[in-house]
Amino acid sequence: MNENQHSSWRPWALLAPSLGAVFLLLVVPVCFIVVYSFWLRAPSGADIVAFQFGNYSKFFQDFFYPSILLRTIRVSLECVFLCLVMGYIPAYFFYRSKTRFKSLLMLLIMLPFWISFIIRTLSWINILGDTGLINYLLVSAGILGEPLGMLYNEGAVLMGLIQYLLPFMILNIYVSLEGIDQSLLEAARSMGCTEWQAFREVTLPLSLPGVSAGSLLVFVLSAGTYLPPMILGGPGNEMIANLIFKRVIGTLDWPFGSAISVILLLLVGTIVWTYNRYLGINQVFKAMQ
């Protein structure tokens, strides 16, 4: 009897600290944001407690804000695609490599995380800028007459996003590649596959969970970041997070900033949900068991 009673509450007791943390650090702040988004902002700048949808209707009033939202999605998708292409290759290399320095190489992938994101982003100015490294080399080598404008455009923003997000993609893909049973490849080879065919038949499909998880992570992080567009982007390259940043930090307009946040949350949430449902991370995982 006692045993049974024990077992019914014990899992919850063990889960309590993490549930508590998730609740306090995630659910509560989001609730605050949601509540804020219905408040009113007086012209004087004071926040007035209210329940109205003015902030939301303001967002959709004209095409200005939604277009930023659309741009955010487009840039994030571009970023996912580029990270995928640029991430799969090194991940596959690590996976196949038999070098003793594998862990060192993995460490190098992690290394950027130890350096401040802002510093890393700012450093691209010194690389891509008019007087930056690339232009300096090209001009002084006589290949270019005048420096190429590489900064303050979408390309630079993507560059900044990729340098931030690529490790996430590589690690996710690498982990799923590592999980592939070597004997599957050997089986495929023994049945007549060339190395490339075995890759297509076995490695690629079985690494899809990692590709899928990495893509989702990169997309979500990309859609929510504001530093690369702020530092490396021009006036037309703002993303939704920049908008929130400006409202909340710049003009202290918490209610409107919150409303944009909620819209972003709903949008990303819907995309993740749909993705999960139809592209099915779960499906792929199920197949692997």
Place this chain on the structure above:
Amino acid sequence: MQNHSPDIQHRSPAPQVPQGSAPSGAVSEAAASQPKDAVGQEPAVRLKGLMKRFGKTVAVQETDLTIETGELVTLLGPSGCGKTTILRMIAGLETPTKGDIYIKGRRINDTPIHKRNLGMIFQNYALFPHKTIFENVAFGLKYRNVSREETREKVSQALEMVRLPGVEKRSPSQLSGGQQQRIALARAIVIEPDVLLMDEPLSALDEKLREEMRMEIDNIQQQLNLTTLFVTHDQREALSMSNKIVVMKDGRKQQEGTPEDVYDYPDNYFVADFLGHANFFDARVLEVLDNDQVRVRIAEGLEFTADHVGRWREGQDVHLVMRAQKINVTSPDLADEELESTELNYYPGRIYDRSYMGGETSYFVELDHGVRLHIISMVRRRPHRIGDEVVLHVPARHCGLLPREK
């Protein structure tokens, strides 16, 4: 009182196996059903001085091995003995450091894996989890340009062969371990491989399933007359399935022969110890008798007569080997006193421990001078108890002698 052989079924070599230079005119039914090009004088597999070194460690010492068409040869040995490395070299998954591999007389060292036409079975089944059973079994056919119709037919034949018809649409995860291994078998045989390579195919299965699969593989192998190389550390599998066993240790072949040969006449201590339960005693040859027997002493007053297999001389230090299953144990009152005095190798002892295992019982018997023996005996009526006085008898032909190793 009777001897009993260990509880393994021996299999006589298939009659259709062409032995060495036997005339190939005698084509039996089974041989006729195999691919046309398989008939010939050349053995299905021949390894010549095959050697593999990983860095500084030699995984496989220079090894020669021949597998005739339709034969099942087992590489038997503890882990790390090099058996899997040999299999992987034949498969093309490892490159030999030295030596040659011939399949049907053709040297295949430089043939890439995918052109070797071998069937492989792995310990963990290695079914493609993202493909259906049909796609799994049809996999090899897809790369052999087999038409769609023919593929469907061959897949369903292969599935019938492994007694799992109609599972085409399922996914591997929906099948049990034993069923998955059967699918793996179907997948390997559907391409009609020149050689079937099996790497510990049964060790992931539980005892009962293992027995079942063992017979299944055995049947299919004989039915299709498949040349098979079987790698295992399990002596029961090796003894029950093989035409020939190659016992290995530390990358070196220890002994090669039929199951009966290897079991009954081990060449050295390792082979005797690895196969079955054996008692080993340090002994000295007392006398070489005229009647092809040898008298050895393991302690003062404990002398045994052994059949003279090999060449022994007086005063030589040897190991006396007695298989646990080959020692008879009786109550003193049942043992015929007269027989006891005339026949050889009778000794009284006392059971100091036993473990009852249902069909058979392990007895641990102490003789004079504290000499202890392990005996495995079929239970006829009632098993002996701990403390019982018993009489042991070991026929001279079951007393083996091996050279003493330093």
